[in-house]
Amino acid sequence: MTLTATDHRRVEATTDRAGFGAALAFEVRKLRAQVRVRAVLAGALLAPVPIALIIHAQGNPPKDTLFGRFATTNGFALTLLVLGFAGQWLLPLLTAVVAGDIFASEDHHGTWKTIMTRSVSRASLFGAKTTTALGFAALGLGVLAASTIVSSVLIGGHGTLTGLSGQLVPPATAWRLVSASWLSTLPPSVAFTALAILLSVWSRSVAVGVAAPTVIGMVMQLVGATGGAEALRPYLPTTAYEAWHGFLATPAFTGPFLIGLVACSVWTVLTLGLALAITVRRDITGG
Template sequence: MTTSTTGIPLAPEPTAAAPRRATRRPGIGTVLRWEVAKLVAQARSRYALLVCLLAPIVIVLVFNGQQQTPSDTIYGRQIHTSGYAAPLFILAFGSQWIFPMLAALVAGDIFASEDHHGTWKTILTRSVTRSQIFWGKALTATLFTVLSLVVLAASTIGSSLLIIGTQPLVGLGGQLIPSGSALGLVLASWGTALAPQIGFTALSLLLSVKTRNPAAGVAVPVALSLVMQLVGTLGGIDLTRKFLLTTPLDSWHGLLAEHPFYGPLTFGLAVSVGWTAVCLAFAYFSLRRSDITGG
């Protein structure tokens, strides 16, 4: 402190202001954390994962206790003779409507619920852009789809091996596949469902944005998957069938052949990526252009 010539203390000279702490603007990560927190709080998502965990155990126990086998479904005849057959049987059955339903459960509602509850204004006042909202919600829905598939696969394979056993598996060409190789093939077969599952998630996101109706966003993708499967069974439209999103769900058959072939698997991956990219693009630009200020 300095003093004047009269001896009166003078106020200290002002110092340079301390640099202001940089504030981090909210981004996609903020939206993602918020959406994941909302998802965890929803009973529907928790119950869905619980069903994915417990339902395969019940199904394996029921089929293992029955004398007759579901011979009309692939690997149904072997469900009592090898623990590797049951996961493939459930994989084939689940691809008909269970997988699309799991993909649509969150994705079909995640945008439409904001319209339903009128909360768009609240979200848009949190210093985040529509693009950040879109990608944060899309990532949340995709994470749930992947998690539900992983839980379902782990429960199905684990319960089948524990309850039925690790006997060798008979391949689609009649060859006997040893236990170690069979486990790798079963895991790979379930892995092939991941790409079309993400494709159904993108389709559900698009319908969630366009319909603005949670019920339609969840139900319509499941109905479309059933229509695709029906179209795929019709004769004379093989070219059309290759580009359906349901077709890649059967691409695992080539892995179990006596001489494995990967053409359908590669083409199915490309089809799934195409569906995902197109649906996400339409959903993104639809959300950017839509009038949501009234919500």
């Protein structure tokens, strides 16, 4: 029997889908087997408890932010204080733990030729690794958010929250706003995951892929804080980590969140597109 051109395309499409599914399952299995990954998730689950206890026990709470002033007497304020620091330092690093390693580790171990089988295209392999990295970033953020919220409320209480405009937020509404605030950090976390993937692909170095996104995040914060960068600041992924402030004001405003959502989407598409182009064209004959 002679296959037509349409039949060939169907066979190739089916093989590509099967290759992506097999590659994704393999990447997830590799991820689950890594002690480092389990340790990071355990840290995201357990670390908020002693942090909340230490802050709550302070006789002189941090007063440079409104939520810091009430962090020792209100659990909702405590979790928002932790969120502010996490967006500045922790979340970019958390997303890079896997994303910065997932491609560069193949260079480190010289396994590119081994995994590039005929049944898995480079695009499918890239998609599988990217999906795995994004999934870990979302999981890590979810674990950290849930643990921080629950531990902060259990330790600091769930009384009425004082918002950024001085308004009193009842507990039922505070639960919703605090959860939405943590959820709003997902778009910039995805953007930093994509950046870590690009650096991992481009540098072929695990150290660069993991550490550089955090350093770049610090540089973005410094650029955003300079006097002549007001026009650029709303479009930086680091600024999107602060968009939740609008949820806690009266009247509430979502403009920064929507701008950050669009900006982070553009950052993600551009960095992943460039990473895919490098992956497809790269020479793997060396390993």
